[in-house]
Amino acid sequence: MIGQAAEPLPAPEEPGFGAFFDRFAGARVVLLGECSHGTAEFYRARAAITRRLIEAHGFTIVAVEADWPDAAAIDRQLRGRPPEPDGEAPFRRFPTWMWRNTDVAAFLGWLRGWNTGREPGAQAGFYGLDLYNLSASVEAVLRYLDRVDPEAAAVARERYGCLMPWMDEPQDYGRMALSRGYAPCEEGAVETLRDLLEKRRDYAGAGGESYLDAAASARLVKNAEEYYRLMYYGGARSWNLRDTHMFETLCALLEAKGPQSRAVVWAHNSHIGDASRTDMGRERGELNIGQLCRERFGQDAALIGFGTHTGTVACATDWDEPMQVKRVNPSRPDSYEWLAHESGLGRFLLDLREGRLPPALREALMEERLERFIGVIYRPETERWSHYSACTLPEQFDAYVWFDETTAVTPLPGPEEAGPEETFPTGL
Template identity: 60%
Template sequence: MPKDATLHQRHITPELVAALARHGEPLPPPEESEAFGAFFDRFGDARVVLLGEATHGTSEFYRARAAITRRLIERHGFTIVAVEADWPDAARIDDYVRHHAARPWRGPAFTRFPTWMWRNTEVAAFVDWLRGHNEGSTSADRVSFHGLDIYSLGESIHAVLTYLDRVNPEAAAAARRRYARLTPWQDQPAAYGSAVVVHGRDSCEDAVVAQLRELLVHRLDYMRNDGEAWFDAVQNARVVRAAESYYRVMYQGSTESWNLRDRHMFSTLQALLAHRGDGAKAVVWAHNSHVGNAAATAMGWEGQFNIGELCRMAHGDEAVLIGFGTDTGTVAAASDWDQPMEVKTVRPARPDSYEHAFLRAGHDRALTEWRNRKGPLARILQASLARERAIGVVYRPETELQSHYFDAALAEQFDAWVWFAHTAAVTPLDGGRPHGAPETWPFGL
C-alpha cells in the first residue's frame, strides 16, 4: 500500500478503543517473572518468537522480554537468544552463560555507541539468570546467546585471524593478506565506504568473499577439531563480508543499507537455527522496526524489508511477532548520534497513534493478541491505519512527529502487542566487575 493512501484514513475509532479494552489482558509487573511469563505460553509452539521494543532504552521492555524469554526457555524448550547486538560482543555473553573459557579479544565488549543498549542492569540480570539456568545442563543443551548485527568490522577481523592462528597458521597468513587493505579502516569503517564510493578507491569485496569461501570450503577439516569455534569464525567472516558491503552501500541510500543489514540479521538467525539442529527454537530481541512485518508499514511501502517480514516468509505461523509500546515516562537516549546518553522525558503519544488507542483502552499493562486473523479484534484492527512511534538510540522530542512517527497497519505488522502506559529508562552499568564474578563476566571495562 503506498504511504499516501493512508493519510486520509489515519484515525483512532471508538470501536477500536473499545476492542482493545475488551481484548487486552492485564499483565502483572514484569518483575513477577513467572506470572508475567505465563501469559506467553500460548506462543510456545512457535519456532521463532520475535520480541520488539518501541525504544532502545526502556527498562520495562527489557525486563518484560527477560521474563518472556525465561518462560519460553524453561517451559517450551527454546535454545537460542539472538539480539540486535554485534556478534563478537554477544559472544562474550555466550561464553559467560554457557560456561566457556575466556578467549582473546581486542578490547572490552559493548563500548561502542550506544553503550547503554546492552550494558545495563536489566540485561545483566537476565544474563546472570541464564548462566545459572545453564549450569545444570550438558554442553549441547545449554541455551546460547548471540548477536545479529554487522557493526563489528574490526573485532570480527580479529576473531577470524585469532581462530586461524590457532588451527592453521598458514591459512591465517593468507587471511591477513586478504584483509590487509581493509584492516586500516577497521575502526573507521564509514571512512572506508567514503574512500571507495566517493574517492574511487578499490573495494575489498573480492578479498572478504574469498576469505569466507575459504572457511566454508575447508569446513569438514575445521569442524573435526572444534565445530563451535569454526562456526564462530565463519559468522565473524560473514560479518566482515556484510560490513564491507554495508559501508559502501550506505552511500547509495538508506533503503539499500537497511535491507542489507536486516538480510544479514535474518541470515544469521537462520544459520543459528541450522547450527543448533533439529528442534532448535529462538527468541529474538530487537527494535519494533526490525521485528514487525515491514510490509505493513511505511518503510515497507517505500521498499524496505526487515527480519520480521523475512521470518514470516520463511517460517509462516511458526514465527510470532510481538510489538511493545508505551505512552509516557523516561527513556535512555542521546540527542544525536555518538553523543552522551541522557534520561529524557517521553512525550505523551499523539491522538492519531496506536499508542494513544492503547492508552484510551485503560490498561496500565496488557497483552493484546490477534494471531487469529479472522477474530473480531483482528477485523477491527484491519480496518484501522494509524501512526506508530519508534524511538531508537536518538530521541528528538522537539521534532517527534517527523523524527519518530510512521504510518502502520498494526494488524499485519504484529501478532500481539505488549503495552505499558508508563515506563522508565534503563539503568546503565558502571565499569566495575561485581565481587565474586568470574573472569568471563561480559560487562567489565
C-alpha cells in the same frame, strides 16, 4: 474496544507474566520487539518471556540486536567456555546503555545459572545478529584460523589487509570506495568467508562452537564491508543489507543447532515487525528480519511488538553524545499508542492473530495509523517527523504488549568509546 479484548498483564517481575506467552511456544522463532532502545519495562518483559520459553519450552538460542563479537564474549562466560586471549571488553561502544544496563545484567546472570551443570547441547546461548564491530570480527577470524589452519590464516591476513587502515573508522572506507568508484576490499572479504564455509568439515574437529563463531565473524566482515559502502548511497540498500545479515545469521544459528532448535530474538519494533505492513516497505522499499522470518517460517514465526504512551527513556540527542534520560511525549491522538492508552489498562497483551480479535476491533485496527519508533536517538521536539511512521498493526505484529507508562533503563558503570555513525540518524 481494546480494553475489552486485551488481556491485563501482571508486572514482568511477577511469576505469572511469562505464562501469558505460552501460546507462542510452538513457533520456531519468537521475535520480541521494543519501541525504544532505552526502556526498562521492555527489557524486563523480554527477559521474563525468554526465561519461560527456555525453562518450559526448550528454546536454546537468544539472538539479539547486538554485534556478534560482543555477544560472543558474553556467551563464553554464560556457558563456561574460556575467554579469547586479548579479546576486547564487550559493549564498550556507543550506545553502551543498550546492552550494558541492569536489566540485561540480571537476565544474563539468570542465564548463566541456568546453564551451569547442563550439557553443552542443553545450554541456552546468547548471540549477536548485527553487523558492526568490524575490527573484532576480523580478529576473531584470524585467531581461529591461526589455531586450526595457519596457512589459511596467512591468506586471510593478506586479504583482510586491505581493510586494516579503516578499522577505527570503517565509514571512511565507504567514503573512499564511493569516491574511487569501486570496492577494493570486497573480493578478499567474500573469498575468506567462502573458504571458511567450504572447509567446514575439515575444521569440524576443532570444535563446533569455535567454527560457528569464526564463520559468523567472517560473514559479518563480508557484509560490513558492503554495508559501509552502501550507507553513502542513501535509500533502502544499507538498511536491507543489515536486516538481511541479521536474518542470515539467525538462520545459520538455527542450522548449526539442529532441526529441533528454536530461537528468541530481541530487536527493535522496526526490525521485528513485518516491514511490508508499514510505510517502511510500502513507501521506502525496506524489508526487515520480521518480514523475512514470516516469509521463511510462516506461522512458525511469532512477531510481538511493544509500545508505551509516555514515561522516561535513556537516549541521546545525537550520535556519540552522552546518554540522557528524557521525558517521552504523550502519544499522538492519531497513533496506535493513543488507542492503547485510551483502554485505561496499565499493562496488557493483545493477540492480533486472525480470529483472535472481535471483528469490529480488528476492522478498526486495520485502518492505517501512526506508530512511534524511538531508537538510541530521541528528539521530542521533532517527534512527528523523526519518530512516527504509518503502520497497519494487526498485519505488522502477531501480538502487541503494552505498558502505559515506562521508565528509562539504568546503565552499568564503565567507559564508553565513540562508535561510527552506523545507524545514524535514527539509531534504530
